[in-house]
Amino acid sequence: MIDTGSANKSFSFKVVVLGDIAVGKTTLIRRHATGKFQHDISPTIGVDITTKYYQLPAGLLLMLSVWDVSGEEIYSKLRSMYYGGSAGAILVFDLTRSETFSRVKTWYEDLRANLKERIPAVLMGNKKDLVPSRAVAESDAKNLAGSYSLNYFETSALTGENVDRAFYRLAALIIEGKNLTADAYGIRKA
Ligand SMILES: Nc1nc2c(ncn2[C@@H]2O[C@H](COP(=O)(O)OP(=O)(O)OP(=O)(O)O)[C@@H](O)[C@H]2O)c(=O)[nH]1
Numbered sequence: 001m002i003d004t005g006s007a008n009k010s011f012s013f014k015v016v017v018l019g020d021i022a023v024g025k026t027t028l029i030r031r032h033a034t035g036k037f038q039h040d041i042s043p044t045i046g047v048d049i050t051t052k053y054y055q056l057p058a059g060l061l062l063m064l065s066v067w068d069v070s071g072e073e074i075y076s077k078l079r080s081m082y083y084g085g086s087a088g089a090i091l092v093f094d095l096t097r098s099e100t101f102s103r104v105k106t107w108y109e110d111l112r113a114n115l116k117e118r119i120p121a122v123l124m125g126n127k128k129d130l131v132p133s134r135a136v137a138e139s140d141a142k143n144l145a146g147s148y149s150l151n152y153f154e155t156s157a158l159t160g161e162n163v164d165r166a167f168y169r170l171a172a173l174i175i176e177g178k179n180l181t182a183d184a185y186g187i188r189k190a
């Protein structure tokens with residue numbers, strides 16, 4: 001049970017999660033929210049919003065509204081409506097499908113075109129557990145992330161590897177950018 005009432009102060013921010021169809025956006029969010037791999041997830045229709053709380057030092061509470069946007073092309077016109085007010089972004093591609101990596105550029109540029117300011121973002125190369133089918137070299141992904149100043153994580157929603165780390169990193173970047181606390185690395189789930 002989350003005791004949001006006892007926090008000295010709380011902050012609320014919006015995060016958008018972007019990437020091609022079936023790269024694992026919803027599964028990653030569920031893994032982070034529940035600590036479990038959920039295998040029977042349906043394709044997202046439009047957008048799903050999940051609220052996550054993080055306990056910060058000194059009784060501060062961070063709330064992230066995670067906007068999980070469908071990768072389906074049919075929603076591309078609606079999509080820009082979801083970007084407004086975002087304080088952070090997660091870009092996801094599938095390590096086993098190189099076309100999803102090629103499209104990261106498009107997703108990032110779409111995001112930038114729809115926001116006035118540059119916001120903190122992380123890039124996740126997901127499905128790391130399927131390493132024999134790997135189609136994207138780690139060095140290529142790191143180069144792309146570097147060119148956009150994104151933090152890069154290779155994740156698996158199946159095993160949980162690096163999933164929480166990536167979310168905490170984004171939360172820390174958001175907090176640092178807003179100058180809320182110098183001790184952002186003390187973040188843990190509330
Ligand atoms: N092996 C493996 N499968 C994964 C992983 N993450 C997601 N999947 C599977 O990939 C498929 C697509 O996952 P979703 O989470 O629905 O993908 P999505 O990006 O939300 O897709 P849309 O909502 O259609 O945009 C599902 O069958 C998941 O079980 C992972 O890390 N490893």
Ligand SMILES: [Mg+2]
Pocket residue numbers: 025026027042043044068069070
């Ligand atoms: Mg989805």
